[in-house]
Amino acid sequence: MKIWILQTGEPLHIDKNNPRPMRAMNLSNKLVEAGHSVVLWSSDFSHQGKFHRFNKYTTHNINKNLQIRLIPSPGYKSHIGIARLWDHIILGWRLHKLLKQEKNENKPDICFIGYPPIECAYVMGMFAKKADIPYMLDVKDLWPSMLVDALPKFLQPLGRVIFYPLFYMAKKVILNATGISSMAPSFSKWVLNFANKKPTKYDRVFRLTSSPQKLNQEQLEKADLWWSDKNVTNKKPLIMFVGSFMSVFDFKPIARVAKELKHECNFVLAGDGDYLQGIKKMMAGLDNVVFPDRIDYAKIINLSKISIATIAPYKTIESFNMSVPNKIVDSLSFGLPILTPLKGEMANLIKKYNVGFNYNDSKSLKQHILTLINNPQIQKNQATNSKNLYNKDFEFNQVYDSFVSHLEKIAK
CATH class of the missing domain: 3.40.50.2000 (Glycogen Phosphorylase B;)
Structure with a gap:
């Protein structure tokens, strides 16, 4: 099986100082262990460290079955703010341009898409839909609702207008997903209610967990x-x-x-x-x-x-x-x-x-x-x-x- 994983905002195999693996690294490793071929798409900008890894498009072959492709973006200094939203827009646009260049023989059998950021998830989701590739959407945060909820009550109606494009993209990528994965039943319920989507046989809860390190x-x-x-x-x-x-x-x-x-x-x-x-x-x-x-x-x-x-x-x-x-x-x-x-x-x-x-x-x-x-x-x-x-x-x-x-x- 050939699978593409889209996951920004998490540590990667190429990062220094042995970062604690999260969803993308753990799943990539397990898929490779099972004999599958994995391409992990991510941002060149490190969300945890707030630094640019290479500040350019790069490809890294970790082993014969695992490749990491990094996309540069402006970056940001704070988890919250306009700079982060702008970073996600640029990242999504550059991902869109890369996917347009992909040859048919390189396309995967399935995509696993991390959400948020919404823009990247939407771009990869629409690519998969157009190419008739099934995709699983892995939802980890309540975007874009939490962006509006963070505003003062009197500004929230305006916030819904300003963030309308994000609401549109979010609902679209959720509705088109073959299956929804999340870390808890409450998250799954929220996602389906948010997009007014009916449950499917492919929806699953996969808990957040980490591989215990071996110590001597x-x-x-x-x-x-x-x-x-x-x-x-x-x-x-x-x-x-x-x-x-x-x-x-x-x-x-x-x-x-x-x-x-x-x-x-x-x-x-x-x-x-x-x-x-x-x-x-x-x-x-x-x-x-x-x-x-x-x-x-x-x-x-x-x-x-x-x-x-x-x-x-x-x-x-x-x-x-x-x-x-x-x-x-x-x-x-x-x-x-x-x-x-x-x-x-x-x-x-x-x-x-x-x-x-x-x-x-x-x-x-x-x-x-x-x-x-x-x-x-x-x-x-x-x-x-x-x-x-x-x-x-x-x-x-x-x-x-x-x-x-x-x-x-x-x-x-």
Whole structure:
């Protein structure tokens, strides 16, 4: 099978420093492993690093069955703003020009299209439709609705007029899709309602998940010594967070609880990001809060082994409430209870499988942490439930083997 994957905004095989694989890399690797030929179309501009990889059209042959094609675009400095929208327009236009030059013998048996950006998804979707090639649309964000929702209420009607082209393209590419894939049932439901599209037998939910890295004993022992040198141990109950400090998180309830429970438990908040310094200031003077900055996988695994829970302090934004974000999946893979304010999809999982607690404010967060500290059996049960849920619904090989099998069926 010959497959094209369109996915911008994710790490690629050619990126330095071993980036954590996401949908595109994971699926490409699994398809190649199954003997299929993959062309991965992406942006030359790195969404994560905010830099141009080569600043020109380039083609990279990773192996005999995997090729990456990069398209240059203007780039942008912020996740939100006119510059990002302009970047997507240029990227879509340049993709359109490239596809017009493709010879018939190079065309794929199926396309897997990441959405957003809408412009690129629309261009690839219309190309596939015209060439009678089936395509699966992988929806990861609530664009363009979330662009309008971000505006003040009185500007939202105007926003719908301004963004009308995006609404048109979005509905068109969804309606023409052979199948819709998403990370959670709520996302799938939103997509179908948004475009007024009926479900098809090819629609599927494929959870976000990552392949666990293999670690040797030496790496684990070094990581253990590293934490010991920082005086991070399990002598006192420990709550962990690992991730990028971004605007999508709310650390204020954690700061209040850390102050009130300074003798009862410690917090390790690991990572980097634009908001790190501000959060450090928020936690100033709290000896029970440790900021080790960005840490590698061995240190993350060791930290999880001495923690009683993870905390995922997402703001209750609609797109997060409708999904199961990476931080949640990581916690399940560690076999740890989850503390999060998320509603919707995540709240349902917590209630159904007893894998943690939902908190609404600092008061309820404090109460849930004390429950885990004072009732070891509850913590142990939730930890076991988390690992069982991960193995049932989120285990990497299970998810991506099913992904490959599904694409094979569509391509037949």
